[in-house]
Amino acid sequence: MRFLSLILACAAVATRADFLYDTFPDYFQWGVATASYQIEGAWNVDGKGDSIWDTYTHAGGNVVKNETGDIACDSYNKYEDDVQLLQDLGVNFYRFSLSWARLLPTGRVDQPNQAGIDYYNSLIDALLAAGVEPMVTLYHWDLPQELDDQGGWENEDMVQIFNEYAVFAFELFGDRVKSWITFNEPYVFITMGYGQGAHAPGLQSPGEKVYTVAHVVLKAHAEAWHSYNELFRPTQDGVIGITLDSEWKEPYSDDPEDIEAAERAIQFCLGWFANPIFGSGGYPTVMKEKILEKSLEQGYEESRLPEFTEEEENRIHGTSDFFGLNHYTTSLVQNADRPSLVPSYLNDRDIITRVNSTWDRSEWIFVVPWGLRSLLNWISDSYGNPNVIITENGMSDSNATLEDAHRVNYFRLYTNNVLKAIKLDGCDVRSYTAWTLMDNFEWAFAYDVRFGLHHVDFEDPERPRTPKASAEFIRQLVADNGFPEPEAVIPEVLEPEIENGDPEIVAIPEPIRAKFRQKH
Ligand code: GAL
Numbered sequence: 001m002r003f004l005s006l007i008l009a010c011a012a013v014a015t016r017a018d019f020l021y022d023t024f025p026d027y028f029q030w031g032v033a034t035a036s037y038q039i040e041g042a043w044n045v046d047g048k049g050d051s052i053w054d055t056y057t058h059a060g061g062n063v064v065k066n067e068t069g070d071i072a073c074d075s076y077n078k079y080e081d082d083v084q085l086l087q088d089l090g091v092n093f094y095r096f097s098l099s100w101a102r103l104l105p106t107g108r109v110d111q112p113n114q115a116g117i118d119y120y121n122s123l124i125d126a127l128l129a130a131g132v133e134p135m136v137t138l139y140h141w142d143l144p145q146e147l148d149d150q151g152g153w154e155n156e157d158m159v160q161i162f163n164e165y166a167v168f169a170f171e172l173f174g175d176r177v178k179s180w181i182t183f184n185e186p187y188v189f190i191t192m193g194y195g196q197g198a199h200a201p202g203l204q205s206p207g208e209k210v211y212t213v214a215h216v217v218l219k220a221h222a223e224a225w226h227s228y229n230e231l232f233r234p235t236q237d238g239v240i241g242i243t244l245d246s247e248w249k250e251p252y253s254d255d256p257e258d259i260e261a262a263e264r265a266i267q268f269c270l271g272w273f274a275n276p277i278f279g280s281g282g283y284p285t286v287m288k289e290k291i292l293e294k295s296l297e298q299g300y301e302e303s304r305l306p307e308f309t310e311e312e313e314n315r316i317h318g319t320s321d322f323f324g325l326n327h328y329t330t331s332l333v334q335n336a337d338r339p340s341l342v343p344s345y346l347n348d349r350d351i352i353t354r355v356n357s358t359w360d361r362s363e364w365i366f367v368v369p370w371g372l373r374s375l376l377n378w379i380s381d382s383y384g385n386p387n388v389i390i391t392e393n394g395m396s397d398s399n400a401t402l403e404d405a406h407r408v409n410y411f412r413l414y415t416n417n418v419l420k421a422i423k424l425d426g427c428d429v430r431s432y433t434a435w436t437l438m439d440n441f442e443w444a445f446a447y448d449v450r451f452g453l454h455h456v457d458f459e460d461p462e463r464p465r466t467p468k469a470s471a472e473f474i475r476q477l478v479a480d481n482g483f484p485e486p487e488a489v490i491p492e493v494l495e496p497e498i499e500n501g502d503p504e505i506v507a508i509p510e511p512i513r514a515k516f517r518q519k520h
Pocket of ligand 1: 038188392
């Protein structure tokens with residue numbers, strides 16, 4: 001029966017451009033996301049410690065217009081307003097992150113900050129009272145500065161330090177929080193923060209530290225998963241996993257070398273973190289081979305990519321209850337020999353990245369909705385169809401308009417491709433999270449780039465939030481749980497007018513569905 005409906009659905013939706021009218025499975029969940037540094041503000045009140053993003057923004061010269069997250073959306077003081085917005089959207093869950101330095105100003109569990117604990121307790125309780133499930137990210141990039149002073153993620157001790165922080169959070173909040181994410185997008189915070197220096201802590205070591213830091217982060221993730229699994233799951237009965245990000249990498253041409261290069265590109269981004277956890281264990285073979293080859297050419301005695309011991313590999317493998325996925329855009333990948341003189345994770349890939357000039361775009365996001373469906377299929381094929389939760393997807397702009405038709409279009413087409421991946425391809429996707437609840441501090445772009453469903457006026461001390469058209473779109477999408485076939489309008493048959501003695505039907509309006517059935 002399922003097979004038959006799959007065939008029928010496939011026949012009805014033949015091309016990438018066709019729109020699928022159908023609803024998501026009943027178990028499907030909808031949410032929106034934020035992150036502590038991007039929204040909370042209150043950077044130095046009530047005992048909060050500094051984070052690396054406080055240091056990085058205050059140093060000047062790192063962020064557009066030298067803006068900071070000192071106040072941001074002021075969610076530390078306005079969280080009740082945020083909960084109201086979530087309730088108005090009707091979402092099932094809210095994904096937010098804990099500010100580690102607000103809870104533990106030194107980063108260590110021996111000196112907790114009661115005001116920080118109170119803040120998150122109030123937020124969690126308010127969410128639950130509003131019928132919104134909390135989904136909590138432990139690390140969305142704002143490392144306590146004191147831990148960075150001790151070597152940050154380069155320091156092996158971080159494996160245990162992170163684990164202790166995670167246990168502290170499970171103990172405090174795990175009675176009410178049933179969904180945990182250890183790390184948000186290790187690829188981005190590591191390559192930006194330790195490779196290109198474009199994010200905190202601003203280090204530039206694209207050929208070495210990126211790999212050694214990732215090694216520590218993967219081990220830290222695994223320890224936190226094991227702690228939850230052994231110590232808390234039996235009584236708290238929640239789930240815990242990791243959120244990885246990836247573009248879809250489409251081959252630039254049919255040339256087998258480009259096809260192979262696109263696969264390599266995705267292994268160097270998503271596979272880097274996914275293969276140790278969801279795949280065969282350890283880093284992808286193609287990464288091991290390429291980085292060893294390049295390292296030797298560059299005069300290193302061994303690969304710049306560290307190796308896991310067998311014990312470590314086993315300890316990391318399988319440590320996620322779901323595949324958390326953030327996705328924004330797609331690029332085209334062409335095979336290319338990259339000069340090996342400069343050690344860099346970018347050169348290690350031996351590719352050139354391109355885009356199609358006909359794609360709609362906004363800042364760095366190219367609108368390629370089918371890319372998400374392709375990526376979901378790639379994950380399903382590569383890792384045995386794991387259950388995927390989409391933890392971020394969204395569209396930017398650089399103006400303050402409330403009529404954000406481009407964002408509505410993006411959400412409509414991207415979520416439709418999630419629906420296709422589920423209904424036509426059999427991918428096991430369980431939830432979708434829109435980035436983001438409201439305009440906020442967009443890292444190096446600060447307030448110049450907006451992603452919000454709600455507009456925030458950053459000139460006004462009250463930081464008023466106003467719904468955009470995209471908020472109404474998401475509200476309707478959640479209420480409908482997808483895209484039900486538009487109601488056929490019963491043609492209005494007007495009383496025949498008698499002209500020259502002949503009855504004539506004067507007007508039969510077109511069913512609305514014709515209007516909706518445009519190809520996209
Ligand atoms: C993600 C990140 C979010 C948000 C988003 C939009 O990489 O997790 O914090 O900034 O990108 O750029």
